[in-house]
Amino acid sequence: MYVSVIGGEQCSKEIYELAMEVGRRIAEMKAILITGGRGGVMEAVCRGAKEKNGITIGILPSNDRKEGNKFLDYAIVTGIGYARNILVVLNGDIVIAIDGHYGTLSEISFALEYGKPVYGLLSWEIGIKNFNNVEELFEEIEKDIRENL
Amino acid sequence: MYVSVIGGEQCSKEIYELAMEVGRRIAEMKAILITGGRGGVMEAVCRGAKEKNGITIGILPSNDRKEGNKFLDYAIVTGIGYARNILVVLNGDIVIAIDGHYGTLSEISFALEYGKPVYGLLSWEIGIKNFNNVEELFEEIEKDIRENL
Amino acid sequence: MYVSVIGGEQCSKEIYELAMEVGRRIAEMKAILITGGRGGVMEAVCRGAKEKNGITIGILPSNDRKEGNKFLDYAIVTGIGYARNILVVLNGDIVIAIDGHYGTLSEISFALEYGKPVYGLLSWEIGIKNFNNVEELFEEIEKDIRENL
Amino acid sequence: MYVSVIGGEQCSKEIYELAMEVGRRIAEMKAILITGGRGGVMEAVCRGAKEKNGITIGILPSNDRKEGNKFLDYAIVTGIGYARNILVVLNGDIVIAIDGHYGTLSEISFALEYGKPVYGLLSWEIGIKNFNNVEELFEEIEKDIRENL
Numbered sequence: 001m002y003v004s005v006i007g008g009e010q011c012s013k014e015i016y017e018l019a020m021e022v023g024r025r026i027a028e029m030k031a032i033l034i035t036g037g038r039g040g041v042m043e044a045v046c047r048g049a050k051e052k053n054g055i056t057i058g059i060l061p062s063n064d065r066k067e068g069n070k071f072l073d074y075a076i077v078t079g080i081g082y083a084r085n086i087l088v089v090l091n092g093d094i095v096i097a098i099d100g101h102y103g104t105l106s107e108i109s110f111a112l113e114y115g116k117p118v119y120g121l122l123s124w125e126i127g128i129k130n131f132n133n134v135e136e137l138f139e140e141i142e143k144d145i146r147e148n149l
Numbered sequence: 150m151y152v153s154v155i156g157g158e159q160c161s162k163e164i165y166e167l168a169m170e171v172g173r174r175i176a177e178m179k180a181i182l183i184t185g186g187r188g189g190v191m192e193a194v195c196r197g198a199k200e201k202n203g204i205t206i207g208i209l210p211s212n213d214r215k216e217g218n219k220f221l222d223y224a225i226v227t228g229i230g231y232a233r234n235i236l237v238v239l240n241g242d243i244v245i246a247i248d249g250h251y252g253t254l255s256e257i258s259f260a261l262e263y264g265k266p267v268y269g270l271l272s273w274e275i276g277i278k279n280f281n282n283v284e285e286l287f288e289e290i291e292k293d294i295r296e297n298l
Numbered sequence: 299m300y301v302s303v304i305g306g307e308q309c310s311k312e313i314y315e316l317a318m319e320v321g322r323r324i325a326e327m328k329a330i331l332i333t334g335g336r337g338g339v340m341e342a343v344c345r346g347a348k349e350k351n352g353i354t355i356g357i358l359p360s361n362d363r364k365e366g367n368k369f370l371d372y373a374i375v376t377g378i379g380y381a382r383n384i385l386v387v388l389n390g391d392i393v394i395a396i397d398g399h400y401g402t403l404s405e406i407s408f409a410l411e412y413g414k415p416v417y418g419l420l421s422w423e424i425g426i427k428n429f430n431n432v433e434e435l436f437e438e439i440e441k442d443i444r445e446n447l
Numbered sequence: 448m449y450v451s452v453i454g455g456e457q458c459s460k461e462i463y464e465l466a467m468e469v470g471r472r473i474a475e476m477k478a479i480l481i482t483g484g485r486g487g488v489m490e491a492v493c494r495g496a497k498e499k500n501g502i503t504i505g506i507l508p509s510n511d512r513k514e515g516n517k518f519l520d521y522a523i524v525t526g527i528g529y530a531r532n533i534l535v536v537l538n539g540d541i542v543i544a545i546d547g548h549y550g551t552l553s554e555i556s557f558a559l560e561y562g563k564p565v566y567g568l569l570s571w572e573i574g575i576k577n578f579n580n581v582e583e584l585f586e587e588i589e590k591d592i593r594e595n596l
Contacts, residue, residue, distance in 0.1 A: 002512075032521065057521060063379070063537045063561070065449075074479065074504060076523055077537050080378040081361070082262065083232045083527075090510045090524050105275070106258035113231065113251040114510070126254070126275070151363075181372065206372060212388045212412070212528075214300075223330065223355060225374055226388050229527040230510075232378075239361045239375050263361070380560065381530045403573070404556035411529065411549040424552070424573070 001031040004092025006085075006107040007041025007100045007123075015099045016044040018121060021134045022096060023048025023056075029142075032057060034091045036084065037068040037075055041098045046071035059087050086110055094141065097123040117144060150180040150294075153241025155234075155256040156190025156249045156272075164248045165193040167270060170283045171245060172197025172205075178291075181206060183240045185233065186217040186224055190247050195220035208236050235259055243290065246272040266293060299329040299443075302390025304383075304405040305339025305398045305421075313397045314342040316419060319432045320394060321346025321354075327440075330355060332389045334382065335366040335373055339396045344369035357385050384408055392439065395421040415442060448478040451539025453532075453554040454488025454547045454570075462546045463491040465568060468581045469543060470495025470503075476589075479504060481538045483531065484515040484522055488545050493518035506534050533557055541588065544570040564591060 003026050007019060023045035026033050033049045035042040037058020046056040050071045058072040061084045068075035078084040085107050089095055095111040097104055098121045108128060111118045120130035121137050131137040152175050156168060172194035175182050182198045184191040186207020195205040199220045207221040210233045217224035227233040234256050238244055244260040246253055247270045257277060260267045269279035270286050280286040301324050305317060321343035324331050331347045333340040335356020344354040348369045356370040359382045366373035376382045383405050387393055393409040395402055396419045406426060409416045418428035419435050429435040450473050454466060470492035473480050480496045482489040484505020493503040497518045505519040508531045515522035525531040532554050536542055542558040544551055545568045555575060558565045567577035568584050578584040 057523070059523070074521065076504070076506070076534070078534055079537050080232075080381055080527075080530075080534075082259065083229075083235050083378055086232050086235075087523070087525055087527075090526050102258045102262040106255045106262060109251045109255035109258060110231070113255060124275075126273075206374070208374070223372065225355070225357070225385070227385055228388050229378075229381075229385075229530055232527055236374070236376055236378075239377050378530075380557065381527075381533050384530050384533075400556045400560040404553045404560060407549045407553035407556060408529070411553060422573075424571075 001029070002034055002091055002093050003029075003031045004034040004088055004095045004111075005041070005045045005098060006036070006088060006095060006104050007045070007098035008104060009038050009040040009042065011040040011044070011099055015041060015122070018134060019044035019098050020048035020051075022098060022121065022137070023050075023054065024052045025134065025138050027052035027054025030054075034059065034088060036060070036088050037072055039069060041100070043069040043071060045098070057091075059084050059091070082106075089116065090114065092116060094119065094144075096121065096137070096141075097128070099123055150178070151183055151240055151242050152178075152180045153183040153237055153244045153260075154190070154194045154247065155185070155237060155244060155253050156194070156247035157253060158187050158189040158191065160189040160193070160248055164190060164271070167283060168193035168247050169197035169200075171247065171270065171286070172199075172203065173201045174283065174287050176201035176203025179203075183208065183237060185209070185237050186221055188218060190249070192218040192220060194247070206240075208233050208240070231255075238265065239263065241265060243268065243293075245270065245286070245290075246277070248272055299327070300332055300389055300391050301327075301329045302332040302386055302393045302409075303339070303343045303396065304334070304386060304393060304402050305343070305396035306402060307336050307338040307340065309338040309342070309397055313339060313420070316432060317342035317396050318346035318349075320396065320419065320435070321348075321352065322350045323432065323436050325350035325352025328352075332357065332386060334358070334386050335370055337367060339398070341367040341369060343396070355389075357382050357389070380404075387414065388412065390414060392417065392442075394419065394435070394439075395426070397421055448476070449481055449538055449540050450476075450478045451481040451535055451542045451558075452488070452492045452545065453483070453535060453542060453551050454492070454545035455551060456485050456487040456489065458487040458491070458546055462488065462569070465581060466491035466545050467495035467498075469545065469568065469584070470497075470501065471499045472581065472585050474499035474501025477501075481506065481535060483507070483535050484519055486516060488547070490516040490518060492545070504538075506531050506538070529553075536563065537561065539563060541566065541591075543568065543584070543588075544575070546570055 063079035212228035361377035510526035
């Protein structure tokens with residue numbers, strides 16, 4: 001199972017902590033984590049996943065692997081700029097949006113356009129299930145996974 | 150000047166009429182119209198523009214030019230699927246969103262991420278200037294253009 | 299009819315002159331010229347086309363329209379870097395390669411992969427019809443067009 | 448270290464065997480293998496790598512992970528069609544071309560345009576180092592790696 005996490009390159013310390021916790025939970029689910037590979041929320045979630053020995057893949061906008069954060073197992077370069085946002089979303093069986101600005105909104109809406117399940121954590125209120133804490137977020141995700149089995 | 154118009158491939162008759170009027174107004178401004186080149190709002194706005202001898206360019210998702218609507222002067226094929234949404238937005242000096250679902254929302258948010266001026270006509274309420282009629286929409290656009298000169 | 303012309307951003311004066319002549323011939327055929335929109339061969343062929351009132355479209359790698367040469371009627375920005383090479387090729391009903399280095403070779407091979415007719419003018423010898431002068435090149439192109447009618 | 452291997456989706460049994468051997472050698476070098484993720488040469492090289500417990504990543508043209516061959520550890524979907532060829536090449540620190548038709552040629556030329564070291568095994572003769580057997584190919588690769596240290 002692949003889980004894409006989307007969120008801003010800049011974030012508050014509080015959001016960074018929440019994103020780390022999301023990363024730990026994804027690793028504990030034995031899912032592969034997909035992100036945009038850079039800083040902020042993307043870094044935090046990879047960092048959390050690596051604490052629990054998860055697998056982390058970053059899909060980068062440039063063609064320079066060094067642009068990736070240091071918690072990536074695999075850095076995939078693209079050279080297609082922000083069009084890589086679409087790839088981040090397409091690679092998730094589910095998508096989790098944490099906080100975020102317009103870049104994140106574009107990813108949420110792409111995910112919805114492609115019919116992907118999208119879960120928000122303190123994110124945009126545009127018709128997605130949005131949660132205030134990590135515990136409730138994963139209760140819902142795990143329930144949805146069980147029911148689709 | 151290039152104006153990108155974004156909106157759904159399906160739309161009501163009412164929205165279709167409004168989109169045609171937007172197309173006429175863009176042609177009267179002597180701006181080049183950029184759309185995603187297909188049906189619905191995209192077709193209507195091109196149709197209106199051609200009534201007033203405007204120039205219409207469609208940027209298509211597939212690599213088949215025949216996919217374009219019949220009101221296009223130039224059909225640019227891409228073969229990159231929905232990633233072409235980004236190209237539609239990047240090619241506008243300003244972006245007008247008419248009605249629309251998640252595809253349109255992704256385009257609005259990309260436009261905002263790139264710092265483009267975005268104007269809505271009965272579209273998503275996510276912080277863009279949103280209007281209920283074509284007259285007010287173009288008053289605002291023309292005011293903004295004058296003030297930036 | 300759309301004709302894509304591919305070739306290097308740097309070229310000799312001799313190649314520049316030949317490319318201008320190719321542009322004039324494309325305009326005289328009333329075909330729309332597609333190029334990568336930048337300097338060298340791309341500029342020369344647009345310049346020739348404009349001398350004969352042809353239509354010129356450039357598909358640019360960056361998202362900055364100013365990157366285009368001054369002989370473009372329409373500059374389409376992409377922001378996807380060299381991946382735009384594929385778009386240049388996809389938009390031609392036929393493809394003409396003039397001189398060129400590895401960028402041009404990648405475009406020739408993409409064109410061949412997509413089954414496009416490719417004609418060379420002093421270009422790569424990899425199984426395409428390659429000519430030494432503009433006259434013979436267009437004799438062949440015009441013969442092929444007649445025979446497919 | 449990332450090694451991209453490019454080659455056709457159809458290939459002879461002989462080429463398939465050679466590609467498997469290339470995969471084994473890449474795994475023994477502890478390099479991560481990048482391919483286009485589909486059949487033929489792409490499958491063979493992944494299969495060889497997995498025999499030696501290497502890591503295999505496939506970058507797919509569609510947005511359907513099931514399109515990937517069964518020897519992939521990670522299948523990255525793109526939805527951008529053949530433009531994904533560029534991503535395959537960009538992700539290699541070195542590129543190995545095995546046999547191949549025009550798709551492979553486009554990848555070789557992109558690699559050369561980006562200044563990547565390209566090695567051929569019974570592949571296109573267009574100025575790359577081309578070898579007839581796996582032993583000589585890897586002698587050269589290992590020599591080049593040592594000399595760059």
